[in-house]
Amino acid sequence: MSRASTPRAVLFDLDGVLAHSEEAWFRTLEAAGLRFRGRAVTRGEFAPTFGQSSAENCRVFGFGCSPAELDAFFVETFPRFASEARTEPAAPAVLDALGARGVLRAVVTNAMRPIAEAALAAGGLTPRLEYVACAGGALRAKPSPDLLVHALEALGVPAASAWMVGDSRFDREAAAAAGVYFVGLRMPGDVRLERLQALPALLG
Secondary structure (H helix, E strand, O other): OOOOOOOOEEEEOOOOOOOEOOHHHHHHHHHHHHHHOOOOHHHHHHHHHOOOOOHHHHHOOOOOOOHHHHHHHHHHHHHHHHHHOEEOOOHHHHHHHHHHHEEEEEEEEOHHHHHHHHHHHHHHHHOHHHHHHHHOOOOOOOOOOOOHHHHHHHHHHHHHHEEEEOHHHOOOOHHHHOOOEEEEOOOOOOOEEEHHHHHHHHOO
């Protein structure tokens, strides 16, 4: 994907990029396994699937429920383990640096809106973002490009003038489908970044 020399907007995945809630999500999926298939989801099952959609969770783990029922379970159960989640320490300064350069900032996440908004508010990140796009309704979860396309439309920025920062194949595939330059955080992308705090230096 060609690189915009200085992007007009940067889209961020939430989990693993601006926040770290993998352990909280594992505990939540572990409980979902007990509820919907009679045995807990193991760490080995969870690791390669972290960040996938509720529909994929139902399919991959063999849950006897609909994606909507699983979403309702998540909203009910995730708060029990929310104390195990934390904000990425570098996130506030990185978002502030982009804002100072006039770059628009948005989150595109497969997390449900109540969970995403709680995580962003807890870390003081909400006022540092121009937009938050969450999967649900007509917006399909990543790797579909829906969330990225929707966020860019809301921001009024074309795909060729945006970057996406993510840490999973779901993010990379969504960015490719949307025509957005992908910055892989600790993973291959159009460019690879080892630490989030190095992002402002890439702007040029």
